[in-house]
Amino acid sequence: MQTHQFPTHFIESLAQEPGFDRDSFIDTHQNSALLTSIRTNPFKKTTHKTGEQVPWCAEGLYLDTRPSFTFDPLFHAGSYYVQEASSMFIAYILKYIKADEAVKILDLCAAPGGKSTLINSAMTADDLLVANEIIKTRVPVLADNLSRWGTANTIVTNNDPKDFARLHGFFDIILVDAPCSGSGMFRKDPAAMDEWSEANVKLCHQRQERILTDIYPTLAEDGYLIYSTCSYSHQENEDILDWLCDEFELETVRIPIDSDWGIVETESPLKKAWGYRFYPDKVKGEGLFASVLRKRESTDNLVSFKNNRNQKVDITGLEMVKAYVNQPASYYFFKVNDDWLAINNQHKESLNLLQHHLYIKKSGVRIGKLAGNDLIPDHELALSIMVNKEAVLQTELTYDEAIAYLRRDNISNNTTNKGWSLMTFEGQALGWAKLLPNRMNNYYPKELRIMTSPPPKQA
């Protein structure tokens, strides 16, 4: 087994960091067992998993052992997300700052979507989440994770932060979970130690400044900027807060925390902006830094965009599509090429505007495409909370059948039912199949199928 050492200068570079305790930090990295935590989906029935609650997140649970998530159908159904516990603190911040009125939230550096699903859990249908990822190849996993979460009030974009400049003052809350030197993940991913260097910390710092400069105009007056990293280095944390307060009209927000949680509250040296440090020897979680700033500057009004391209509405098609959706009057239905999609009515205007300025990879929920008198329902619809379960067949699978379905194996149809059916496990939808006499066509997406064999059953 390959062992990894802390990089040269790493431990010394942390000596002056607030709350850093050298010996217990090293000991935790060398000797403590890794934690496993999940966060349950409030929009779906929760799993049977039990465990100690994450103190700062009601939906977060520490599991006693790490199960095989790949072979848990409820994982694929989006009943929960596997997430490191410290990251869940962003939900605690959101709960503290989020007012009752509707907000537009941007998660700027969003893939694979851990914090996007976390934010989404705290939102109502009136709130809109734009989850952006700059790296094209990382967008599909972000879109899949949001599809599993099941709501229609999210939009996934694939843009550089500077592309948002045209959306002056559009967002009420922006999360910049910045790309960083990653030292906070050394315990989970010791191989990352080999990548760390002081030069890289400096490069990350410069990139963080660039990202924040690009996105600042997009924040509304009195809006909140949440800044986080998984680095312990002050150059990427407190120094960034000082620079932000110097450069822009931003005011620090202090978050009340329970001293029993082990979170270290820090103040940036120059501007006294508050930050929250998570050290794995002090909290039950990995390394994280989080902070919140509020914009105290008027921002130009957004120039609104009117979509004059009138789409010819195919009334018959629309009625067929609506039949698959719960409370269709709550949604705006639209077409992208042959696909029908739906987003909550409240977000129609935002969608039009964003479509004009950004590269949209997913908006709301994809319902499906019409083929003659049939709707070929989309996988996103199966996983969404808007699917009209009264209007479609449902086939409840045993554990073995569910795994076979998720592997895209053929399974037999033991019923007399024919047509599109939701395939469910413990009542949670996994995807679609078309039932035919004695057999069924498996419509689970090829790219999502389980590629490995299940572990041998315990005697």
Ligand SMILES: C[S@@+](CC[C@H](N)C(=O)[O-])C[C@H]1O[C@@H](n2cnc3c(N)ncnc32)[C@H](O)[C@@H]1O
């Ligand atoms: C810390 S990760 C985000 C993790 C994510 N928020 C989550 O909770 O699952 C940082 C993300 O920033 C993206 N990124 C890298 N360079 C970037 C840049 N110049 N501007 C914006 N995002 C960038 C990376 O591709 C990566 O997905």
